[in-house]
Amino acid sequence: MKNDKMLTSSKSNITYDKKNLDSKILLQLYANMLKPRMVEEKMLILLRQGKISKWFSGIGQEAISVGVTMALNKEEYILPMHRNLGVFTTRKVPLNRLFSQWQGKANGFTKGRDRSFHFGTQEYNIVGMISHLGPQLGVADGIALASVLKHKNQVTAVFTGEGGTSEGDFHEALNVASVWHLPVIFCIENNGYGLSTPTDEQYNCKDLADRGKGYGMESFIIDGNNVVDVYSKISKLAESIRKRPRPILVEFKTFRMRGHEEASGTKYVPEQLMNEWAKKDPVRNFEVYLKEQKILTEKEDTILRDNILNEINENLQLAYDEEEIAPSVTNELNDLFKPFNYQEVSPKSKTNELRFIDAISEGLKQSMQRHKDLVIMGQDIAEYGGVFKITEGFVEEFGNDRVRNTPICESAIVEAGMGLSIAGMKAVVEMQFADFVSSGFNPIVNYLAKSYYRWNQNADVVVRMPCGAGVAAGPFHSQTNEAWFTKTPGLKVVYPAFPYDAKGLLTTAINDPNPVLYFEHKALYRSIRQDVPKDYYTLPFGKASLLKEGNAVTIITYGAGVHWALETLDKNPDIQADLLDLRTLQPLDTEAIFNSVRKTGKAIILQEDSLFGGIASDISALIMEECFEALDAPVKRVASLETPIPFVKQLEDQYLAKGRFETVLKELLEY
Structure with missing residues (x-):
């Protein structure tokens, strides 16, 4: 790799202060950094071979993922980004499952429905990001709030990049965490560029850590390439937060040695800057340091690398051997919602x-x-x-x-x-x-x-x-x-x-x-x-309520429209209508709609929303598809004007569908 070539000195370019860390911890830090590096190097080969579709490289930033993850207890949640492979490997997520995930196999975490790191796993207390970046910061607040309410004395760590700090979600999440004293470590990986946009076009403060002051929280700057500093300082902060819940903002200074994703390349980065950061490679420098300190021998390093390589190859083969996902419409639709075993609770008390x-x-x-x-x-x-x-x-x-x-x-x-x-x-x-x-x-x-x-x-x-x-x-x-x-x-x-x-x-x-x-x-x-x-009871979703029965027309509506329809029918007692109150729009009681329309032969749908793109349009289409032969007239839709809602009463009355419903209903009956 280019950054290996840049570091040819036998002395480390990073100064490490191991303090009270024993050799076992230091070797674990190294092994945990080396593993994602070697996995990534393999993934880059597979990408060029067309065996995976995309890759977001964290090469050069492994010290942050590994240091933070090792500093937290395994039951504490981490919300990583798409360049934090070290979080997953340090938490010992099986490589074959990661490889299956990246190849879109069923043994991955998303059944082929999402790629790369857009997933989470409760088994390992990891919550993956979505492409919009910012929302995971607020999700971390919620997880931390649960920790406080359950008196768990746990920390939640959440990652973002310097580009993500420009989103409103960043401000909102930090503000809520500060106001509510939530035990969150907000980790900013300041890696120089948001895709190709340099930091001087992303923000206008010297350090992002300075923003902590505006939220009333402590903030720190850590060398993100120094794994000993990352681990030691985050361990200390996490222990403090467990005892006294509060949020802390940490800015890790680091650099992204590959493109935003591999197709982007790095041509927009000055070569001198790439060379300077290559000298600060967190894996290579720590390797040199450990060998300087006689903590790691060449033989031990070779054995470690061989073991990791064997693990990679064995698990890759497991993923290769796995069958491709067979598309199933039933599986897709059944996995849209978590199964809900609705339990009817009938009221037993008197009413008020x-x-x-x-x-x-x-x-x-x-x-x-x-x-x-x-x-x-x-x-x-x-x-x-x-x-x-x-x-x-x-x-x-x-x-x-x-x-x-x-x-x-x-x-x-x-x-x-x-x-x-x-x-x-x-x-x-x-x-x-x-x-x-x-x-x-x-x-x-x-x-x-x-x-x-x-x-x-x-x-x-x-x-x-x-x-x-x-x-x-x-x-x-x-x-x-x-x-x-x-x-x-x-x-x-x-x-x-x-x-x-x-x-x-x-x-x-x-x-x-x-x-x-x-x-x-x-x-x-x-x-x-x-x-x-008076007492507690439940009602099922997806069951419309038939408020009136008649053979002339089916009126389908919900919300305030139900009362508008009732008023109209009270004024016109000669109109014999089925009046359906949908009650739930998703799920929709299509069975009740179709049964009524097949009986009456005419249908009118009333909604308060403006017409175009409203649910009345979909219901009308469903009726046309399922009940066409039973219809004696076109399906009618009545909705409010295609404008925003005005304030003054006479304009609001003109806007609302209520004033037009009776006329359209009578026209339909006369068709």
Whole structure:
């Protein structure tokens, strides 16, 4: 390798201070660095031979991965990046499984569904990154929060590069960790370039460690090529954090000796800079040092290398011998969600007349009583009780540990919910308004939705979404944006219209180990009342409610649309309609829809969302595909205007689908 040629001196170019480290530890550090280096050298050969599709090289940075991993206890979580092979090998992940992963074989960790290091493994307490980089920082917060709540006295280490520090998730995660005193070591591998963009185009401070001051946390700079420094200093910091939980920011100064990925090359790096860093090769320098100190002999080094090479070759053969994955639609669809054994809990008590908002509050409170590992997070939800007062009084019963006010940082809090799930807990995240979910969109659709499919890690997170118009709240507080999520495989979407359903579906959402978007229409909060059982009960997902029966037309709707349809039918008692309240949009009760349409021969779908791209379009297409021969007229869709939601009442009334529904319904009946 080029960096081996650059270091020809018999003396190390790095100064090591072994302090009280015994020879056994020093040799282990060396062996743990040498192994990923040799694996990588083999992978580069396989890449050129076309036997793997892509490679992100960590050559030159092994000291960081190995030093940090050895400094942590094996039960403590590490969240590495795509250049941290040393984390996986130091945790003794079997090489044949890594090779299978990189070749897209079933014995890997993602069943061929993702590549390289985009995976995690609970067996080894490693949580892999996604390409968006930033979300794993907030996930580390959630894992660390679980450690605090369970009194485990554990540290969580999470990696990012200097380029990743430019993302908003970095700021949000560090801020949350600082405010909540979470035991996280944030590790920045400052390797000079974000792909081809040099550091002077990434940030304008001298050292990234200086940012720690702004978050009120300690920060340190460590020579990332000096494995003794990395191990010694991280060990000391980890021990301190276990005793006194708090976050710490560490900047490792290092360099990436290969391209961002191999196809990128390194032509954008000045040759002199490459040569200078080649002299600081962490593996070669430590080898020289150990031999200088008579800790490692040439013979021992040769034996070690031979053993590693044999291990690589033997495990590669195991991966080669493994059969290619046979595509199976059934397997793919069955692995979208963690299996959920729904258990019907029927109400046994008397009922109380409750408003829609009170039913949600009661379902949430009874779920908190039932699930001692459930944490609620959101802005102003603790002492203030939330802007809608749904969690009023919760702090007095459950305490601030489980009812947590958050900074204004939707991404980090969704990510923290994911971290809690990884650590075996449950989370309910309240968006103050459904509109604000756009600030937390990425972790929902790219992390929560895909984790189980990718590496069998469920996201036990419910995101509560106060939504909808009719309250003169304007363009930023009135959206009903369910179509953003019904489009995303891996998410469940619930949208009740009545207090009874709201309570029973919320308790089921919290029981379900998969991510659920739970929509609550604000205009229904205090306007709709119903008798609701006092005690705990559940309702199944994917079961629509038939509110009215008739033979002339099928009306399909949900949320506030249900009440608009009821008003219309009350005004027109001569219209004989099946009225279906969908209740859940994902899963969708297609059986109920098709049975009704085949009976009536006409269908109209009412949604509050604007028309194009909404769920009404998909339901219409499904009806056309499955019930075409039963139809006596075109399927009709009624939705709101193709504009943002206006504020003033007369414009809002004009915008909403409610005002057009009756006319379109009558036109359909006359067709």
